[in-house]
Amino acid sequence: MNFEKMAKLIQEYSEKYRAKFIDVRIEEVDFVSINIENGKVEELEANQDFGIGVRVLINGWGFSSTTSVENFEKTLKIATKMAKISKSETSVYVGDPISDRVEIKMGNHLRDVDLEDKLQFFLRVNKMLETRKIKTRKTFYHDSIVKKTYLNSEGSFVEMVTPRIMIGISVVARANELMQNYWKYFGGTQGWELAEKIDFQYWSRMVVRKVTELLEAKSPPSGKLPVIMDPELTGVFIHEALGHAAEADSVRSGESILTGMIGKKIGVEELTVVDDPTLPGKFGSYIYDDEGVRGKKVEIIKNGVLVNYLTDRETSAVLGLEPNGHGRAQNSSYVPLVRMSNTYVAPSDWEFDEMLEEIKFGVYMIGDKGGQVDITNGSFMFGAKEGYIVRNGEIKEMIRDVALSGDILQILKSIRAIGNDLKIEFPGFCGKGQWVPVDDGGPHVLTEAIVGGLG
Amino acid sequence: MIDKLIKILENMNVDWEIYFSKSQVTSIKFRKIKEVEIERSTYRIVGGVGVRVIVNSYIGFSYLSGFSWSEEKLENLVKNAYKIAKLSKNYHPGFPVPKAYSTVKGLYDKNIEELTIETLISWGNSLLDVPQNGEASIGFEVREREIINSNGINVRDKGTEFAMHLYLYSKGKGTGSHFEVYRTLPNVEEEILKIKENASWEFELSSNAKKIHGFNGEIIIEPKALASILSVFLPNISARNVYLGKSRFSKIGENVASENFTLIDDPTLEGGVNSYPFDDEGNPGRRKPIVKDGILMSFLADEKYGRLLHIEGGNASRSYNSTPEISTSNVIIPPGDSTPDEGVFIRTVYGEHTANSITGEFSLNIELGYKVQRGEITSFKGNMIVGNVFDMLRNITEVGKDVERVGGFIAPKVATYSKII
Numbered sequence: 001m002n003f004e005k006m007a008k009l010i011q012e013y014s015e016k017y018r019a020k021f022i023d024v025r026i027e028e029v030d031f032v033s034i035n036i037e038n039g040k041v042e043e044l045e046a047n048q049d050f051g052i053g054v055r056v057l058i059n060g061w062g063f064s065s066t067t068s069v070e071n072f073e074k075t076l077k078i079a080t081k082m083a084k085i086s087k088s089e090t091s092v093y094v095g096d097p098i099s100d101r102v103e104i105k106m107g108n109h110l111r112d113v114d115l116e117d118k119l120q121f122f123l124r125v126n127k128m129l130e131t132r133k134i135k136t137r138k139t140f141y142h143d144s145i146v147k148k149t150y151l152n153s154e155g156s157f158v159e160m161v162t163p164r165i166m167i168g169i170s171v172v173a174r175a176n177e178l179m180q181n182y183w184k185y186f187g188g189t190q191g192w193e194l195a196e197k198i199d200f201q202y203w204s205r206m207v208v209r210k211v212t213e214l215l216e217a218k219s220p221p222s223g224k225l226p227v228i229m230d231p232e233l234t235g236v237f238i239h240e241a242l243g244h245a246a247e248a249d250s251v252r253s254g255e256s257i258l259t260g261m262i263g264k265k266i267g268v269e270e271l272t273v274v275d276d277p278t279l280p281g282k283f284g285s286y287i288y289d290d291e292g293v294r295g296k297k298v299e300i301i302k303n304g305v306l307v308n309y310l311t312d313r314e315t316s317a318v319l320g321l322e323p324n325g326h327g328r329a330q331n332s333s334y335v336p337l338v339r340m341s342n343t344y345v346a347p348s349d350w351e352f353d354e355m356l357e358e359i360k361f362g363v364y365m366i367g368d369k370g371g372q373v374d375i376t377n378g379s380f381m382f383g384a385k386e387g388y389i390v391r392n393g394e395i396k397e398m399i400r401d402v403a404l405s406g407d408i409l410q411i412l413k414s415i416r417a418i419g420n421d422l423k424i425e426f427p428g429f430c431g432k433g434q435w436v437p438v439d440d441g442g443p444h445v446l447t448e449a450i451v452g453g454l455g
Numbered sequence: 456m457i458d459k460l461i462k463i464l465e466n467m468n469v470d471w472e473i474y475f476s477k478s479q480v481t482s483i484k485f486r487k488i489k490e491v492e493i494e495r496s497t498y499r500i501v502g503g504v505g506v507r508v509i510v511n512s513y514i515g516f517s518y519l520s521g522f523s524w525s526e527e528k529l530e531n532l533v534k535n536a537y538k539i540a541k542l543s544k545n546y547h548p549g550f551p552v553p554k555a556y557s558t559v560k561g562l563y564d565k566n567i568e569e570l571t572i573e574t575l576i577s578w579g580n581s582l583l584d585v586p587q588n589g590e591a592s593i594g595f596e597v598r599e600r601e602i603i604n605s606n607g608i609n610v611r612d613k614g615t616e617f618a619m620h621l622y623l624y625s626k627g628k629g630t631g632s633h634f635e636v637y638r639t640l641p642n643v644e645e646e647i648l649k650i651k652e653n654a655s656w657e658f659e660l661s662s663n664a665k666k667i668h669g670f671n672g673e674i675i676i677e678p679k680a681l682a683s684i685l686s687v688f689l690p691n692i693s694a695r696n697v698y699l700g701k702s703r704f705s706k707i708g709e710n711v712a713s714e715n716f717t718l719i720d721d722p723t724l725e726g727g728v729n730s731y732p733f734d735d736e737g738n739p740g741r742r743k744p745i746v747k748d749g750i751l752m753s754f755l756a757d758e759k760y761g762r763l764l765h766i767e768g769g770n771a772s773r774s775y776n777s778t779p780e781i782s783t784s785n786v787i788i789p790p791g792d793s794t795p796d797e798g799v800f801i802r803t804v805y806g807e808h809t810a811n812s813i814t815g816e817f818s819l820n821i822e823l824g825y826k827v828q829r830g831e832i833t834s835f836k837g838n839m840i841v842g843n844v845f846d847m848l849r850n851i852t853e854v855g856k857d858v859e860r861v862g863g864f865i866a867p868k869v870a871t872y873s874k875i876i
Contacts, residue, residue, distance in 0.1 A: 037699055043778065044543035046535065049520055061495035067503055067520035078498045085572050086483075088492035116542055135700035172701050172813060179703065179813045219816070222841060222876045223669070254488060254588060255624050333499055372806045374822060376624045377661070379837045381820040383809030403809045403818035405839050450876060452818025452839040 001026065001069065007151050009073060013056070014153040017080050021057040021092045021313075023152035024076070025290060027332040030111070031144040034119060036126045038137060046115050053332035054079040060086025065333040092313040093323045095293075096154030102287045103161040106191025110143050110163055113192045121195070128204035129171055133212055135179075136172040141165075141195075150292040158292045164283070164437060165194050166427060169203060173211040180400075182211035182385065187283040187427030187437070194281075213398055214386060220399040220453030221389075226362030226416070227404065227449045228355050231423035233365050233384050235440030238345050239430070240371040240380040241408055242273055243440075246300045246308075247326075247338040248315035250375050257378035257408055258306060265304050267412035270348045273301040275310055277325065277341035283427030284341040284438035288325070291336050295325035301412070312338045330434035337432060345442030348418035355417045355446045357393040363451060364388045364395060365404065368426055368440075373408075381405040381452075404449040411447055419443030456522075460504065460529050461603065469537065470509040472550050472604040474735065476775045477502035477522065482594025483572070485579040489588070493576060497594075505775040507550075508536045514547035515540025518776045548762040550604045556739045561726030564639035567595050567615035581647050582621050587631075587658060589623040600735070608737035614638065616728070621650050623658045630822075631658030636728045636862050657802065661823050664834035670875040673852060674799045674840075678859040678866045683807040683819065685718075685786070685864075687844045690812040692745050693781045694756035694764050703813065703845065707751050712848035714749040715791055716869075720770070722784035729784040729863035736779055738769040746848075755781050788866035791854025795868055797827050799875070804840060815845040821875070842873040 003026075010022050028050055035043035053065040054075050062082025064075045122139045129137035143165045150158040170183030184203050188194050229237055250256040258266070267273075277286050277295030286295050291313045298308050311319070312327030315338060327336035356364075367385030374380065383403040389396040406414075424441035457475060464471040480499045486492050505518035517535040519528060575593050582591040595618070601611040620634040633653035635646055676684065696702040704711070712718075722731050722740030731740045736758050744752045754766060757779045761768035772782035803822040810817035818841040825834040848871075855867030 041543040041545040044539050044545060045516060045778075046539065047517060047776075049776065051520065060493050063495060063497045063499075065499045065501075067501055068522050070521075070523065071500075082496035082498060082572075085576070086493040086496045088486065088494050090494075119542065174700070181811070181813050222874070253486065253590070254626055257627055259626055333501060335495065335497070369809045371809060372820070374630070374805065374820070376626055376630045377822075377836060378627060379820060381806040381809065381818075381839070383806075400814070400816070401811055402816075403806055403839070405818075405820050405837075407837065450839060452841045452876060454816065454841055454843065454874070 003149060003151065003157065006072060007157065009076060010151055010153050013076055013080055017058060017084070019056050019058050019080070019083065019153060021094070021153055023055050023150065023291065025053045025332045026149040027051050028147045029144055031142070032115060032118065034122050034141040036122055036139045039123070039126055041119070044119065051332035053329070053334070055335060056080050056083035057092060058083035060088040060090070062086060063335050090314060091317040093317040094154050095323070096152060096156040098156045098158055098292060101159045104163060104189050104287065106163050107193035108191045108196065110145060110165070110191050125169065125200045128200055129169060129208060131208055133173045133175060134171050134208060135174045138170045140168045150288065152292060156292050158288050160288055162189055162286060163191055164189050166283070167195060167198065169207055171207050171211050173215055175215050178215050180211050180214040182207045182214060185427055188281045189283065189285045190281045210386065214400060217386065217398040217400045219455040220363060220387060220402040220451055221455045222451055222453040224448060225451050226359045226446065227451065228359070228362070228364045228390065228444055228446050230366040231421065231441050231443055232368045232426045233382070234345050234442035234445045235343070235426045236368040236371050236382045238273055238442060239340060239343050239440045240373045240382050241406065241411055242300060243275065243340045243343045244373045245375045245408055246310055248309040248311045248319060248321065249338045251309050252315050252318055256375045261306050264306055266306050266409060267301050267304040268415045269304045270418050271301055271304050271412060271415055272299060272346035273343070274299055274346055275340050275343045279342050279424065282342045282424060282439040286341065289327045289336065290329045291327035293323050293325040293327065295341060298324045310338050310340065312336060328436045330436060334434045337434070339432065339436050340430060340438050342424055342439040344422065344424050344440060345418065345445060347420050347422040347443040350417040350419045352419060352421070352444050355419065355444060356390060356395065358416060358446060359390045360392060362390045363399065364390050368428065369401060378408045379405065380408060399453070403452045405452060406449045411449060414448040415445060417446040419445065456524065457601065457603070459526060460506070463529055463533050467533070467537070470550055470605045472507045472602070474505045474773065474775055475601040477599045478596060480594060480596045481572070482592060483575050483579055485583050485591040487583045487589050491580055491583045493579070496572065503775040506532055506536045507778065508533070508540055509547050509549065510537060510540040512546055513540045513543060514545050515543060516778050520776065547759055550606050551608060551736050551738045551758050551768065552606045553608050554739050556732040557723055559723050559725065559730050559732045559740065561639050562614045562730055564615050566640040567617045568597050570595055578643055578647060582619060582650065585623060585651060585655065587623040587625060589621060592620045594618055602735070602737040604737065610733055610737055612732065619646065619650055621654045623654050625662065629658055629661030629664065631655060631661055638726045638728065638730070657823055660825055660834035661836060664823060664836040666837040667835040670799060672872065673870055674801055674873050674875070675795045675868050675870045677800060677802050677868050678861050678864065680801045680804045681866055681869055682861050682864040683804050684817065684844060684847070686807050687810040687812050687815060687817050688848065689783055692754050694754040694760035694766060695781050697754055698760050698763050701813070703815065704751060707753060709751045710749055711751045711845070712746050712749040713851040715854050716746060716749055716848060716851045717744065717789050718746040719744050719787040719789070720755060720783050720785070721787055722769070724785045727785040727863065731784065734769050734771045735773040736768065736771040738771065740784065741767060741769045755783065757781050785863045785865060788869070790856050790858050790867045792856055793853040794856050795853060795870055800825050800827065801840060815843045817842060817844060838875050840873055840875055847871050847873060
């Protein structure tokens, strides 16, 4: 790949077609994927991939992408043509040129460990899940080393290398007519050392114990109840209840219920919420975003007040906000959108036991099953993997997985306690027409939500 | 290029399969905040070739993106697939053999392939010619695929798809949306009117909707919400999940729904959004009744799990850069004879990915619902609907007479018992 030649072409097109802005992303991916079920390999893959995405702003945005390396100029030409056809009032932040080469370092390089050794490693992990009641035991492993090269018409040239790894164990148990499942995921922007540090014996016993207990668990109650969320559930909660509505593209279009709310108190005094792509080794971390802008730590809510939105080049320019490097794309075939990275509720000073004492009748819900939000109407939902009834300050019987629901503008004000035990180690993928890796978390949090149980 | 690859593979003592695909997407995104703007125009080309080889009953896969490859790259591609097969010990019973395909009409239209951007823009403007703020997207795709294997399968086809989507919103007040997908070009002006009508109707209802008190009893589920709820059920009919013990079901013949309920997977539907004459392994697409009059009739399978469970395949779906997965095509619920016009209707829900397909339990947010009493409509939103999909199917009381199309899902309204909180 001749980046110099590409940079020259970008300049040529920029001048010839009077483009306001052109940027190009070239992605080279090297990945390994392993999926083992019931001791058998269901998937094994080791591959390389490649793609180019070109964005041009003239009368509006034009975008074109290809998976074929020799088509760069053709792709640039098409994106330019598309940009002339579009027609919208917009602008982009330009703090360029930036010239940089960054790499997230691996303790133990992912390609220094043989594919066969990785396979044997996860076959052993899969074996640890084998017990009588378990019908299906699955172990998956996915790693990638992504080399992104970013070029733009302002003369920026940024190269970044990001390793990313995700591991999961999951089980399905059956007893008579009842079936249940449980799982645990691990992940980060790290090398093989992440896999080596996991105590798989411990976690295997944990998921097997949980799934077995869940076979006996009751259906959760339904209705508006006090809910203590564990750090993992707090993560998905804040991602849905606040994160999406704070993405500046939906603020710019006026879709988000948080449009025009900067400086307003939308949560309790104790509440501070942060999105931070610079946390070392987390699954949602990055150094530069997909628009060649450095990712910055952003306080979205500080002491209950909405202070910042997450922005990209376009929304920061149009809304007159600071660019904070949150423009992310699934890969070079997609345009960057405003996205979260690692989102968390900052810790406060409550002990878990003190929170329990606050509850006469409520639930303690644990784990993340995903969620979704309707940012315009302002309601959202999020799923928990399991939980317990809390009666008179004491943890009682176990309850099954369930989704909970709330209103953005009410629930952040209904928070009654924020714990002191911060954890951000719950990797996942966030969908917004395209998928990006994220992490989230927080401490234990006590609030009120609608529990969607059958009981 | 493919010929070179075939030659390399034929020189090896293995069973092999080549899957080539190329997809070209042209789409335009419009936005209306007071004025209609063309926010972004996109052209995307995605494609490449994937190779699977079976070495002593073990399968290996590898792929290359792009459309022209050196001899060396092709040789490395095959070597990698071979190495993976030896290493993985991933059992595979064999690739499909040639079979007769039925003709499925209406999957390609030259008029779609030849659409100009100017035409798309005029339609986009017309979609957003509405009083509300909104977003619209309009686009088309041309897809080509080619499957060749060592058992003699050698097939190719080309399909088109045209799609329009409209989303109307007013912050803190309400939303409405509608989308349509077509394989051949419809009367677009007429369709635009229909899309606007549907989205505006939802927007009006949503703007007047409030949370209601809980309710436990008979509800009428509209096709959009039914598609979401049935997505909790559908993983259970995958032959792979059945084989691996991850499905609720282990055999056909079980009573899984009330006797007025039938569910069919039909890739042979003329002009169907997800129709195909052959699946992504080269097996013929077949109309399969999954549930007939309440009884579980069959599972969906690819070649591997079809052979392992001794049932017919034809439900494999993949791209050049992935291996086949079992997938539904067009999911059809045939009409019944009722015309529900009073009661509690659920129009749209969200959050189905948080539901539990193994237990069948779900709790979803209601994006839009409405009550009809003595001809008067009152709408609601922000409540949850909770239930168990297996119980819900067994409790279906009525199946509507008029069917609607939601992409590849074609169904009437269905009445059953559930709980709103």
